[in-house]
Amino acid sequence: MKLTIIGGGMTGLSAAYLAAKQGYQVTIVEAADKAGGLLNTFEIGGNQLEHYYHHFFTQDAELHWLLKELGLADQTIYKKTTMGVFREGVLYDFNSPFDLLKFKPVGLFDIFRFGMSSLYLGKIAKWKENEGVSTLSWFYKWAGRNMTDALWKPMLDIKFGPYADKVPLAWMIGRLAQRLNSRKGGDERLAYIGGSWKTLLDTLTGKLKEMGVEILVNEPVEEFIVEEGELKGIKTRTREFDGGKYLLTIPSLYFEKIKNSGLDDNGVEYFGAVCTILELKKSFSRVYWMNVADPGFPFGGIIEHTNFIPKEEYNGSHILYLSRYFAMSEDLATMTDEQIKEKMIPPLKKINPEFSEDWIKNVFVFKTKTAATVCDIGFSEKVPHCKAELKNLYIANMAHIYPDERSTNNSIRVAAEACKVMEINADQVPYGASLSGQIGF
Ligand SMILES: Cc1cc2nc3c(=O)[nH]c(=O)nc-3n(C[C@H](O)[C@H](O)[C@H](O)COP(=O)(O)OP(=O)(O)OC[C@H]3O[C@@H](n4cnc5c(N)ncnc54)[C@H](O)[C@@H]3O)c2cc1C
Numbered sequence: 001m002k003l004t005i006i007g008g009g010m011t012g013l014s015a016a017y018l019a020a021k022q023g024y025q026v027t028i029v030e031a032a033d034k035a036g037g038l039l040n041t042f043e044i045g046g047n048q049l050e051h052y053y054h055h056f057f058t059q060d061a062e063l064h065w066l067l068k069e070l071g072l073a074d075q076t077i078y079k080k081t082t083m084g085v086f087r088e089g090v091l092y093d094f095n096s097p098f099d100l101l102k103f104k105p106v107g108l109f110d111i112f113r114f115g116m117s118s119l120y121l122g123k124i125a126k127w128k129e130n131e132g133v134s135t136l137s138w139f140y141k142w143a144g145r146n147m148t149d150a151l152w153k154p155m156l157d158i159k160f161g162p163y164a165d166k167v168p169l170a171w172m173i174g175r176l177a178q179r180l181n182s183r184k185g186g187d188e189r190l191a192y193i194g195g196s197w198k199t200l201l202d203t204l205t206g207k208l209k210e211m212g213v214e215i216l217v218n219e220p221v222e223e224f225i226v227e228e229g230e231l232k233g234i235k236t237r238t239r240e241f242d243g244g245k246y247l248l249t250i251p252s253l254y255f256e257k258i259k260n261s262g263l264d265d266n267g268v269e270y271f272g273a274v275c276t277i278l279e280l281k282k283s284f285s286r287v288y289w290m291n292v293a294d295p296g297f298p299f300g301g302i303i304e305h306t307n308f309i310p311k312e313e314y315n316g317s318h319i320l321y322l323s324r325y326f327a328m329s330e331d332l333a334t335m336t337d338e339q340i341k342e343k344m345i346p347p348l349k350k351i352n353p354e355f356s357e358d359w360i361k362n363v364f365v366f367k368t369k370t371a372a373t374v375c376d377i378g379f380s381e382k383v384p385h386c387k388a389e390l391k392n393l394y395i396a397n398m399a400h401i402y403p404d405e406r407s408t409n410n411s412i413r414v415a416a417e418a419c420k421v422m423e424i425n426a427d428q429v430p431y432g433a434s435l436s437g438q439i440g441f
Pocket of ligand 1: 006007008009010011012029030031032035036037038039052053054055056219220221222249250251254273275368370371372397398406407408409411
């Protein structure tokens with residue numbers, strides 16, 4: 001009844017909660033100075049905000065369950081949000097089928113093909129049958145060249161860079177199913193947590209401590225103690241732990257760093273992400289989520305958080321995320337924060353000519369090397385088995401989220417599936433629309 005969890009991100013924290021509820025003696029060993037991983041927040045405008053923009057969906061059953069368990073259900077904010085696409089120098093609204101008719105870069109027949117093909121992928125297509133199909137080739141064939149060049153290709157380029165043409169249709173099916181299911185009557189309703197996701201992290205870690213879970217920070221796991229094919233213990237710089245089961249939730253990229261683990265990434269590659277966050281005196285655009293589909297911009301998405309959560313929550317400041325995913329071979333991987341600011345800020349004027357750097361109160365830069373796994377064709381073969389070769393070792397991380405989009409909700413689903421493999425009851429976690437947790441378990 002002893003479980004040691006390596007990595008205190010949402011996957012590790014969720015597994016800890018489930019195991020502690022079943023009476024396990026749980027320890028979380030986290031490398032950073034606090035738990036939370038990619039969900040962590042910082043202070044801006046007198047409030048807390050995520051390093052990387054975070055919202056969730058109405059159909060995220062696992063996350064809604066956890067919020068209810070923690071007594072946070074009434075702190076969930078649901079809002080209709082707005083989306084736009086910047087293409088050929090113009091910001092087009094992209095909120096309803098009617099908006100599509102005004103998308104000038106393409107013709108009416110292209111729009112019809114786009115609508116039908118998106119509906120087919122989001123509502124009918126089965127991901128399992130489409131793992132070997134390239135998304136881009138499929139779009140060229142069924143959504144047409146015009147729409148694919150004007151919309152889908154720029155979006156895939158932004159998100160997957162050099163891997164854009166390798167993204168399997170299975171991934172796209174997961175993504176579209178998620179987006180279409182969060183729409184009611186054409187409007188997309190997104191959810192957020194009052195006081196930021198720190199509210200969830202603080203309440204969850206507080207609850208875990210109450211349940212007797214030990215959360216150790218600043219303790220990167222450096223070595224496994226292995227005897228005759230069995231994981232007997234783990235070592236950090238200062239401590240040693242032994243006995244029971246071990247759940248490894250860190251990105252596969254870091255497996256090789258752990259001495260004696262015998263593990264490698266099995267070909268799972270990760271993308272980085274950089275979010276440049278601007279605290280502004282004025283609003284930048286009319287939409288919450290803007291996909292920048294014109295070439296030559298250093299960012300792919302502009303997310304105006306205060307077009308979702310009111311600026312009054314941030315002492316009247318407007319908050320803008322400039323988001324960009326990058327491959328490790330790109331300059332962004334090694335650029336300093338100052339270089340990133342110089343690259344990201346000036347092009348904003350091309351999108352909103354009124355924008356001036358005088359609007360800026362503060363700028364923050366956050367960068368991670370493990371924003372998402374590169375889900376390429378045949379990815380399911382790369383997903384590690386939850387029950388590892390070493391006895392007592394189990395693995396559950398972002399790779400297990402495939403073919404769905406990585407998300408907090410899906411981390412909970414993956415944690416629940418890992419618990420089941422470890423023979424820890426997790427039946428209380430409801431199934432929603434998530435496609436995660438099917439591979440590797
Ligand atoms: C730009 C961006 C936007 C996102 N937007 C959303 C969104 O809108 N909605 C949503 O739901 N999700 C979103 N996500 C995804 C969500 O944040 C992740 O899916 C989730 O937080 C992943 O949790 P995890 O525990 O699997 O991984 P992580 O959060 O990466 O946690 C892994 C942990 O392991 C620790 N670790 C690493 N090495 C060691 C070691 N040797 N020893 C001990 N610990 C170690 C790390 O410090 C880290 O805390 C976004 C992510 C990014 C990057």
